[in-house]
Amino acid sequence: MKSSWTLTSIPPHDFYICLDVDQYFDLEHDPEQIFEQGFTRPVPLSGRDILCTIFFNGDPEKPEFHITTAETLSKDEIADANISLSRILGTDLDIRPLYDRAAGDPVLGRLLTALYGLKRLSRANFFEDAMNRIIIAQIRHRPTAKKMVYGVREAYGVRLDHDGGSISAWPRPHRLVSADPSSLKKHGLSLRKGEYVVGIADELVSGRTSIKQMESLAPADFYARARAIRGIGPTTAQDLMMFRNRTDAVFPSEIDKGTEKGLRRWIIYSYGGDPDHTSEKDFLEMIANWNGLESSALEFLFVNWVLSEKRKKQ
Helix, strand or coil: CCCEEEEECCCCHHHHHHHHHHHHCCCCCCHHHHHHCEEEEEEEEECCCEEEEEEEECCCCEECCCCEEEECCCCCHHHHHHHHHHHHHCCCCCCHHHHHHHHHCCHHHHHHHHHHCCCCCCCCHHHHHHHHHHCCCCCCHHHHHHHHHHHHHHHCCCEEEEECCCEECCCHHHHHCCHHHHHHHHHHHCHHHHHHHHHHHHHHHHHCCCHHHHCCCHHHHHHHHHHCCCCCCCHHHHHHHHHCCCCCCCCCCCEEEEEEEEHHHHHHHHHHCCCCCCHHHHHHHCCCCHHHHHHHHHHHHHHHHHHHHHHHCC
């Protein structure tokens, strides 16, 4: 017997914009089919993994997501699932202040209109995002990168029945912590990437780091803690900050041999500045309209870039 329920989102929210962003989706997803067939993905509960299929109501002003499962869930399990689903979909992100503050922003203003209701898609928790980001790093061919991630999921995640086949859930840290990093080579990972993935699992299983803690840390503290984990460099730490169920973020300066790196460089370029010669004061003035909403604001720049690249290829 199926379970079904509705998850509401803080408006404005237009999930359909996400269907144009391939980076949001995993190997099992075909964004072109999601409009009619729904967005099906594994969701971790406290004691097991389930498959949820998600349908958006198509109304950015009164956004709702209709969730179904092939099995019966208790009220507590539905509440548990909603914790992950709200992070995945961004339903708790309130971007209304961004529209109030940045309507006249020279860069962001037009994007707020063109991409009205945009909220990023994420994964269910810090470990899923970190594992994904580490595996795909420096892999230019996106289908190959997704296949590598899914190979690890197949090997260490639970297989969930779906439409006569199966979808593998994301591994839990306790399943990966005992893996031999060299065994991950069969899925395309280098030995070093294998060590990084197993190392993050160990961070969580040992209690040195917790998923809940990483979600709740202030942006600067998150960045510092993430950087302390082997395998997470400056750019990955910033990226992981963007995926959290929060609107705020920081963009620390990362100058290497006189050249600014990472997201900060991209932001300054977007505003017509010189990334290598922009002071902290000038940078903060540049993004003053983003205060407390840095993560959500940056997503508009990112998706605009993705769509621009698509248009170039067409």
